[in-house]
Structures are given as C-alpha cells and as structure tokens.
Amino acid sequence: MAVVVAALLVLAGCTPDDGPSGAPSSPTPSTSATSTSPSLTATLATPGPAAVVLPAATAESAALEASQTVFAQAPVVALAAADDPAAQAVAATTATTVGAPLLLTGPAVPPPVLLDELDRLGTRWVLAHGAADLAVPAGVTVLHPDAAPSPAPTAASTPAPTPTQTPTPTPASLPRAARPEPVEGTVALTGVGAAPVAALATIAAAGIPVVDVPGGDPRATSAGVQALAAHHPAHVVAVGAAFGDPALLASRVATASSGQLAPGGGQLVFPQVPGLPGKRYFALYGTPGLPALGVLGEQDVPATVARAQAHADAFRTLTGDTVVPAVEIIATVASAAPEPDGSYSRAIPVETLRPLVEAAGAAGLAVVLDLQPGRTDFLTQAQQYSDLLALPYVGLALDPEWRLAPDQVHLRQIGSVGVDEINAVAAWLADLTRQRGLPQKMFVVHQFSLRMVDGRERLDTSHDELAVVIHVDGQGTQPAKAGTWATLRAGAPPVHWGWKNFYDEDQPMLDPAQTYAVQPVPDLVTYQ
Structure with a gap:
C-alpha cells in the first residue's frame, strides 16, 4: 500500500509541465463517439x-x-x-x-x-x-x-x-x-x-x-x-x-510559504517531530569589542564565528539532534552610573552590532540579542532593535538581573521584573514575527533566583511564533549550580531550558560530556 x-x-x-498552481494541466473534456452522450468531466469545488x-x-x-x-x-x-x-x-x-x-x-x-x-x-x-x-x-x-x-x-x-x-x-x-x-x-x-x-x-x-x-x-x-x-x-x-x-x-x-529558514533548518526553534532530530544550541555570550563582558569581545568577528562553531562541534558526537552554534550578544549594557537618559543602561547602536549579527547569520549561526535595561523597561529597549529582530535567525533574551527599580543601582541590588512586562515583550515579538512571516524565534528569560521574575507562573508560553527558554545563570560550585537548576525548574511553566558555563566563576566548569549529562539535557548552553 x-x-x-x-x-x-x-x-x-x-511535473515539468505544471502550470502556475503546480497542478497538472487538464485537457479539453472529451466524449464518446456517441454524440448524445454528455461529457463525464467532473468539476471541483470552489x-x-x-x-x-x-x-x-x-x-x-x-x-x-x-x-x-x-x-x-x-x-x-x-x-x-x-x-x-x-x-x-x-x-x-x-x-x-x-x-x-x-x-x-x-x-x-x-x-x-x-x-x-x-x-x-x-x-x-x-x-x-x-x-x-x-x-x-x-x-x-x-x-x-x-x-x-x-x-x-x-x-x-x-x-x-x-x-x-x-x-x-x-x-x-x-x-x-x-x-x-x-x-x-x-x-x-x-x-x-x-x-x-x-x-x-x-x-x-x-x-x-x-x-x-x-x-x-x-x-x-x-x-x-x-x-x-x-x-x-x-x-x-x-x-x-x-x-x-x-x-x-x-x-x-x-x-x-515565506520560504525563510531558521538556523539548523525548518522554521522551528525546537522541532519535536517523532522520528526526526530536534535542535540543541551552543552559544558564546558577550559584547563585541568589550572583553570584560564576555568571550564575544575577545576576538574579531571572523574569529568569533569560528570559535562559536568550535564550541558547538564539541557536542556533535554527544547527540543525535541537530547542533546549532550561536552567539548571544549583549545589546544593551548595564552601567554603573546613570546614562544621559537616566537609564543605567547603554544601548549599543544597531549598526555597531550588525557586522557580527550578519556574519553569524551568514555562517548558519543563531543569534540572540540580550537586554540589560537598567531603569528602562524591556519593551522600550526591544523595539530599538526591531531591524535586527526582523532577521530570520535573530531571537531575544531578557536579563532581569539588570532590570532596576527607580531607586536601585546595579551591583548594589539584584534587579527583577514583573511577569506582565515580560509578557508584553513576548506579545510584541510574536506580532513582529507573524507580520514579517519569520521563522519561530527563541525568546529567552535569564534567571538564577526565583525572586528575579515576579509572577513567573503566569509567564505566557502560548505564542506559536516563539519558543520560550528559561536560562539558568547560576555560577560557582557544581553542587550549587545543580541546586539552582532544580529550584528554578520546580513549578515552572512549560518551557525549554538553558544552562550557562562560566569559564572563570564555575568550580570547575563542566566539559561538553558533563554538560550534556545535566538532566534534563539543556536545550541551550551558553559560555561566558
């Protein structure tokens, strides 16, 4: 059968002779030799x-x-x-x-x-x-x-x-x-x-x-x-x-029908089709040109792309899923002093980020833009990067650690955000994605403490245009990191999960095999 x-x-x-619709062309209806017999040609429904x-x-x-x-x-x-x-x-x-x-x-x-x-x-x-x-x-x-x-x-x-x-x-x-x-x-x-x-x-x-x-x-x-x-x-x-x-x-x-493909193929961030491979992402984190903010600033653009690919390559023998190299770029940087607008957040211009963003996309990497908004809200900052977010391989990350209340200052307090603000960004990003006919976008929420996201149980994961990831940013000893992982996963809404390896702060940093042994296996792994 x-x-x-x-x-x-x-x-x-x-067929090679198909018309514009892709359907075979039809002949002129024929009839039998008996002239009184009507044509037996069917008609299709509107x-x-x-x-x-x-x-x-x-x-x-x-x-x-x-x-x-x-x-x-x-x-x-x-x-x-x-x-x-x-x-x-x-x-x-x-x-x-x-x-x-x-x-x-x-x-x-x-x-x-x-x-x-x-x-x-x-x-x-x-x-x-x-x-x-x-x-x-x-x-x-x-x-x-x-x-x-x-x-x-x-x-x-x-x-x-x-x-x-x-x-x-x-x-x-x-x-x-x-x-x-x-x-x-x-x-x-x-x-x-x-x-x-x-x-x-x-x-x-x-x-x-x-x-x-x-x-x-x-x-x-x-x-x-x-x-x-x-x-x-x-x-x-x-x-x-x-x-x-x-x-x-x-x-x-x-x-x-737009034909645009996401990194790793198809248009889904995490395809879950029986019998077909899923996707796992492995990213470098930081800001180009600023080594103090992570590994993305330690080399030029071509070397950054090559380094991200090498990190991802180390995981290919560990999984049957599609391995997708990635970069997570800090687009708005938390600052110790107020900026001219009083935000405590310095927005890096789109044109400054574009060379790395486009080089990564051309090489098949996924890109995530990370926001550290200070006293500004996440939605206002996300909208500043709509030109980059309109690219089919660019997603968005929110970092509540750096979301300040009006009387707070970075490094004196750990920031936090209400879930309604996160949901507003998700709705805006989903609308942008749908209106532009874009592949599904990764939407990341960073977290290492429950109090960083107030009302997390109401996190909106319903947008078909988005794949929501809670990225666990704990650092330190591995038992401590495992405890943070378990705490944040308990009672969480239905999301995908991210894990971060810190080169200097982890004691020790997990190697690829150890990272892939974390349960459940992280969908997104970043290196900082």
Whole structure:
C-alpha cells in the first residue's frame, strides 16, 4: 500500500509541465463517439477557508470528507471496500486516471450517507472494485471494471501509471472521461497518522499538489517549507485531525510559504517531530569589542564565528539532534552610573552590532540579542532593535538581573521584573514575527533566583511564533549550580531550558560530556 500512496503523491505533485498552481494541466473534456452522450468531466469545488482540516478518523470517512471538500460535481465515482486494500489500490488508479472521487464502503460511512454524496455529486456511473457494492437508485449505473474484458483507454492526456501500478481504465461502454480543470492555489497536506489511500486518490484526481508535513506543523522541516514556498497556496486541505485548529494551521502555512529558514533548518526553534532530530544550541555570550563582558569581545568577528562553531562541534558526537552554534550578544549594557537618559543602561547602536549579527547569520549561526535595561523597561529597549529582530535567525533574551527599580543601582541590588512586562515583550515579538512571516524565534528569560521574575507562573508560553527558554545563570560550585537548576525548574511553566558555563566563576566548569549529562539535557548552553 505504501507504493500506492507514493504513486498517488507523484500524480498529485508537480511535473515539468505544471502550470502556475503546480497542478497538472487538464485537457479539453472529451466524449464518446456517441454524440448524445454528455461529457463525464467532473468539476471541483470552489476553495473555502484558508485551511480546512479533514478529521480522517477512518479510511472511509476520510474518503468521504475528501470528496465533499474537493469535488462539486462528479458524473463518475470509483468505489471500493474499506477492508479490501488490494481493491482500493486498483480503485485509486481508476480515480486518478479518470479524475473521479474514490469512496469506500464500510461501517464508518453507512450506505445512505454514500448515496447522499452520489446525489450531491450528480453521479451517473459507479465503478465498483473488488467486492464493493452499493444499492444505487435508478439512473445510476454500477459497473465492475475488474471484470471487464479488453477495456478501452481513457482520455489520452491522463498521466501514465508508474510501473508499480495496475491501470484500470474506464470500460469501453462508458463515455470517455477527462480529468477536471484544477483549481489554482490549493495544496493538500499529509504527514499525520497513516496515509488514507482513498482520500489521497481523490485529491490526486483533482490535480491538487500534496506536501508532506511530518508531525502536522508545516514549519517543521526545510523540505516542507520549501515546497510550500514553491506553491505559495491560498488554501490548504489537511488530511488528519492532528493538524489542529484550522486558523492556526493557516497562519503556519503563511509563515512556511515565506520560504525563510531558521538556523539548523525548518522554521522551528525546537522541532519535536517523532522520528526526526530536534535542535540543541551552543552559544558564546558577550559584547563585541568589550572583553570584560564576555568571550564575544575577545576576538574579531571572523574569529568569533569560528570559535562559536568550535564550541558547538564539541557536542556533535554527544547527540543525535541537530547542533546549532550561536552567539548571544549583549545589546544593551548595564552601567554603573546613570546614562544621559537616566537609564543605567547603554544601548549599543544597531549598526555597531550588525557586522557580527550578519556574519553569524551568514555562517548558519543563531543569534540572540540580550537586554540589560537598567531603569528602562524591556519593551522600550526591544523595539530599538526591531531591524535586527526582523532577521530570520535573530531571537531575544531578557536579563532581569539588570532590570532596576527607580531607586536601585546595579551591583548594589539584584534587579527583577514583573511577569506582565515580560509578557508584553513576548506579545510584541510574536506580532513582529507573524507580520514579517519569520521563522519561530527563541525568546529567552535569564534567571538564577526565583525572586528575579515576579509572577513567573503566569509567564505566557502560548505564542506559536516563539519558543520560550528559561536560562539558568547560576555560577560557582557544581553542587550549587545543580541546586539552582532544580529550584528554578520546580513549578515552572512549560518551557525549554538553558544552562550557562562560566569559564572563570564555575568550580570547575563542566566539559561538553558533563554538560550534556545535566538532566534534563539543556536545550541551550551558553559560555561566558
């Protein structure tokens, strides 16, 4: 059956002669030699919402849902039994050859429901395969092509079957059929659960391209993103309830259609698709040109990129996930004295940061901009860097240690922030990401003490455009760091986790194998 599904995907996909929609072009409808016989060309339904999700709970219900969604009218319908895979395979070839829906008999779809669908479609001929049978009303003819001797070929323009297929053309007694004229701008999505052969045959018969979306999120893989970018569909038909809410799916398809890829491939920061690798990030932390603020200031831009790649390379043998090198750049630097605006935070100009940001992106690194706002709020500072955050590989980090109250000064008090301020930044960043059609962004909250984030239990992790990370910044002895790790993880909202290795302050600093032994394994590791 897998061979049949693969063949159907080929029939539904692009060919070198595809038109703008990526669907095979249709011939002029042909008729039989009998001039009184009308054309048996079906017509397709006008596309509905931007995304339609077919529940596809069973093979026969999936077949019915596909027919109802894709076809408006079908004089010819193929039929097989849901419990007869061999007959389905042959019927699938019939359906794709003549451009007809394929319906299945079975307990999930009672005969009256199938008859209602035949009536809606205006069906006059049912091509029943195997033992499939249906008591049809007067005016509808049931033929059994499997038993027809020397069947005649259908319209010359139908795609030739692959060597693994057994062609089942329309019987000679049937007027010649032609595939329906495809509707441009529609794509079908598969990739959740078992592929329903009959539903895919109906989709292929309509000339609708099919894109495989493992796990149901069209942003998950580079192949899926690139396929959707090539088609740029206005409408999608997703086969399987696991695709989820249609509005959310439509938003994800729109993002995928931009074709922009995140570091490590696809458009998700942390893809979680069964059978496919995830991602782990390994970053250098600091500010270019300022060695006192971390390792990013200890060398020039090319050497920084090479050093970040070398740190990440040390972890490649430890994981089956995709290893992504990264840099976390302090964009606004906490200052000991008030700045001219009284903020106790010095914002590094965008153009000063751009050389490292763009060099890192060009080399496939992820970039995170870190904010130390002093007496300014996080949102005000984040908006100053919207030009850099509009790049597909740049995320954002908030450092509450350096968020001061109006009467506080750095190094005299440890800063803190209310969760509502963090949530406001998250909402703004999610809007920016969605409006620009950008890949998902990493959104990091640094923390080494519970009191640094007031109301953390209300941290908003619902934005589909963001992957939220709580980055544990504890330093010192390894038992102390392990205690901080456990304390911050207890009762935390559903997030990803980051770990920091300090070259000088840790006693001792963990090597890559020891770092990867931390449980749960950190999703983001930074070096300072």
